[in-house]
Amino acid sequence: MKYKRELACVDCGSKDICFGYAGSTTNVFVPSGMIVFHGFRTRSYVCLECGHINQYLPEDKLIKLRDRFKRRVG
Numbered sequence: 001m002k003y004k005r006e007l008a009c010v011d012c013g014s015k016d017i018c019f020g021y022a023g024s025t026t027n028v029f030v031p032s033g034m035i036v037f038h039g040f041r042t043r044s045y046v047c048l049e050c051g052h053i054n055q056y057l058p059e060d061k062l063i064k065l066r067d068r069f070k071r072r073v074g
């Protein structure tokens, strides 16, 4: 499995993107049906080409979520 994915704008495919956090308070993704203490803090980026803003979970959090999800299902 390839872990180092290169993020690109989902709208126009540009790699000219600026990373940051969206919102005045930090956006947190809380998976339904799971007890997590703080949720998973999301990261955002804005495309400098078309202005599209997208949110995603950083890889370390994604790995944790996968782990939790597997344990819940299996």
Ligand SMILES: [Zn+2]
Pocket: 009, 010, 011, 012, 013, 014, 047, 048, 049, 050, 051, 052
């Ligand atoms: Zn774009």
